[in-house]
Amino acid sequence: MKATVAEKLEQRLPGSVRCASEFRGDVTVTVRCEEIARACGILRDDPDLAFDMVIDILGVDMGRPEERFEVVYNLYSLRNREYVRLKVLVDEHDLTVPTVTGVWPGANWHERETYDMFGIVFAGHPDLRRMYMPEEFEYFPLRKDFPTMGIPDSLPLPRR
Amino acid sequence: MPVRSAEDSKKSRILSALEDQDTTVMLDDALENEMILNMGPQHPATHGVLRLLVRLDGETVMAVVPELGYLHRGYEKIAEASTYHEFIPHTDRLDYLSPISNNVAYCLAVEKLAGIEIPERAKYIRVLVCEMARIASHLVAAGSMAMDVGALTVLLWTFREREKILDIYDVLCGARFTTSYARIGGLQQDWDERCTAMLERFLGEFRGDLLEVENLLGTNRIFVDRCENVGILRREDAIALGITGPILRAAGVPRDLRRDRPYLVYDKLDFNVITLTESDALARFYVRIAEMKESASILRQALAAMPAGPYRADDPKKVVPRKERIYTRMEELIQDFMLVNMGIDPPVGEVYQGTESSKGELGFYIVSDGTGHPWRLKIRSPSANNLSALPLMLKGCMISDIVAVIGSIDPVMGEADK
Numbered sequence: 001m002k003a004t005v006a007e008k009l010e011q012r013l014p015g016s017v018r019c020a021s022e023f024r025g026d027v028t029v030t031v032r033c034e035e036i037a038r039a040c041g042i043l044r045d046d047p048d049l050a051f052d053m054v055i056d057i058l059g060v061d062m063g064r065p066e067e068r069f070e071v072v073y074n075l076y077s078l079r080n081r082e083y084v085r086l087k088v089l090v091d092e093h094d095l096t097v098p099t100v101t102g103v104w105p106g107a108n109w110h111e112r113e114t115y116d117m118f119g120i121v122f123a124g125h126p127d128l129r130r131m132y133m134p135e136e137f138e139y140f141p142l143r144k145d146f147p148t149m150g151i152p153d154s155l156p157l158p159r160r
Numbered sequence: 161m162p163v164r165s166a167e168d169s170k171k172s173r174i175l176s177a178l179e180d181q182d183t184t185v186m187l188d189d190a191l192e193n194e195m196i197l198n199m200g201p202q203h204p205a206t207h208g209v210l211r212l213l214v215r216l217d218g219e220t221v222m223a224v225v226p227e228l229g230y231l232h233r234g235y236e237k238i239a240e241a242s243t244y245h246e247f248i249p250h251t252d253r254l255d256y257l258s259p260i261s262n263n264v265a266y267c268l269a270v271e272k273l274a275g276i277e278i279p280e281r282a283k284y285i286r287v288l289v290c291e292m293a294r295i296a297s298h299l300v301a302a303g304s305m306a307m308d309v310g311a312l313t314v315l316l317w318t319f320r321e322r323e324k325i326l327d328i329y330d331v332l333c334g335a336r337f338t339t340s341y342a343r344i345g346g347l348q349q350d351w352d353e354r355c356t357a358m359l360e361r362f363l364g365e366f367r368g369d370l371l372e373v374e375n376l377l378g379t380n381r382i383f384v385d386r387c388e389n390v391g392i393l394r395r396e397d398a399i400a401l402g403i404t405g406p407i408l409r410a411a412g413v414p415r416d417l418r419r420d421r422p423y424l425v426y427d428k429l430d431f432n433v434i435t436l437t438e439s440d441a442l443a444r445f446y447v448r449i450a451e452m453k454e455s456a457s458i459l460r461q462a463l464a465a466m467p468a469g470p471y472r473a474d475d476p477k478k479v480v481p482r483k484e485r486i487y488t489r490m491e492e493l494i495q496d497f498m499l500v501n502m503g504i505d506p507p508v509g510e511v512y513q514g515t516e517s518s519k520g521e522l523g524f525y526i527v528s529d530g531t532g533h534p535w536r537l538k539i540r541s542p543s544a545n546n547l548s549a550l551p552l553m554l555k556g557c558m559i560s561d562i563v564a565v566i567g568s569i570d571p572v573m574g575e576a577d578k
Contacts, residue, residue: 026511104400104402109545142536146237
């Protein structure tokens with residue numbers, strides 16, 4: 001599984017795969033950030049792989065000086081009954097990732113949630129608003145530099 | 161205050177107030193005028209705090225925008241500040257209609273990360289509680305959907321049945337709703353023999369009681385008319401949107417993680433994956449009814465096949481010891497102290513474990529940095545994902561269909577908002 005996904009991507013999009021790994025039976029393929037939408041399109045349309053469902057898209061703040069954020073795409077193939085994870089690394093200074101809403105419309109809300117929690121901007125997203133937090137909120141709560149107890153006065157309260 | 165003409169001053173003051181610009185809407189042609197209606201977050205038919213912005217043309221729904229986040233409690237952030245054990249009670253509050261299967265789903269993810277193999281008996285007990293949770297949750301879904309379209313009787317009947325399951329939970333773990341029953345590596349306590357008798361009595365009565373519900377609603381002209389051909393979601397749209405659970409199966413896609421990616425002992429149990437092809441609100445109702453029958457069959461098989469043995473793995477570095485041993489033995493006391501203060505020590509890595517909960521695929525994605533706290537925990541909530549199909553389902557429906565369609569999705573906002 002690990003070999004097939006990585007091989008297919010490397011074959012169709014040379015240079016797009018950065019590394020592939022397997023842990024506890026879960027396959028993770030790290031893809032170069034700018035190729036993610038094309039890579040997802042290939043995984044969906046390939047007749048052998050047929051990853052036709054996007055189960056989840058999420059962000060991770062790894063707390064590293066370089067390539068601080070990860071965006072993880074959890075895909076599922078109905079025919080092969082297989083999962084695969086794609087991962088892109090995002091630098092703090094350039095938080096833009098191409099959207100995959102054109103590949104799966106279901107990515108819409110997942111990407112909104114990732115934007116809401118980490119501030120990662122999905123270029124080309126049709127409706128990139130905050131998902132859970134109010135629109136006026138200025139912070140990105142799941143970043144590691146946001147305190148668990150919250151920031152006083154950060155939530156706008158109704159005026160008297 | 162607008163200046164009134166002489167003609168206006170002849171009218172009564174109430175009439176002129178009624179004709180004030182703010183209160184009077186002029187309709188040249190009713191169909192040309194669109195109206196924005198705000199539904200929720202405080203609305204009995206939105207099953208919690210779901211908010212919908214509805215664009216209406218007369219009574220026809222032109223567009224719907226769901227707004228989430230009114231019950232957002234930041235569980236993913238809380239998880240990063242608590243040990244793996246400490247997070248178990250928080251999972252109760254996700255899908256609060258089937259808390260016990262959330263506990264199991266979370267513990268399965270942690271066990272996959274830490275590489276803990278749980279005893280066979282614990283697996284069977286987990287299957288039993290998960291299927292009881294599925295029946296309880298589907299009962300609420302069926303009852304509240306019927307109530308939303310006007311049939312209050314069914315809600316009372318289904319809640320009466322659900323009460324029997326909650327009574328079993330009560331004996332099993334001492335709580336009816338917030339169970340926190342699963343533990344990393346097993347369960348809080350062993351299956352009680354009293355529960356076997358209670359469950360057998362429940363299963364004996366359940367078939368007849370469910371048939372009553374089915375007959376009452378399936379032959380009810382009002383219920384069928386209000387749900388049939390309402391909220392249709394095409395098969396390919398459901399797949400592309402990542403919809404899971406009964407909604408996907410009602411659209412004709414036989415996806416059930418219990419069969420497709422077996423966890424626990426589901427590969428040893430015999431059950432059918434229910435699919436229908438109509439993909440309307442009525443089909444979702446019937447899928448849930450049929451799934452309850454399958455769950456009852458799974459419960460019978462699991463009760464018969466449950467082996468004797470330990471209910472918690474013996475792995476002192478990762479699994480909390482039994483309470484009476486903590487109080488009487490030195491080693492167990494030290495283990496308990498270390499586990500409570502430091503937490504378990506999983507390897508560095510990341511895992512995803514998905515389970516088929518009553519609403520769809522409930523999954524936990526855990527990134528571990530090797531310490532006792534998750535570095536990142538992502539809850540893949542089926543309710544939020546299923547709600548994203550609402551704009552498609554409701555386009556072109558009548559305004560009165562909105563409640564029937566929300567009822568057929570069966571969202572739990574505790575899970576959707578996290």
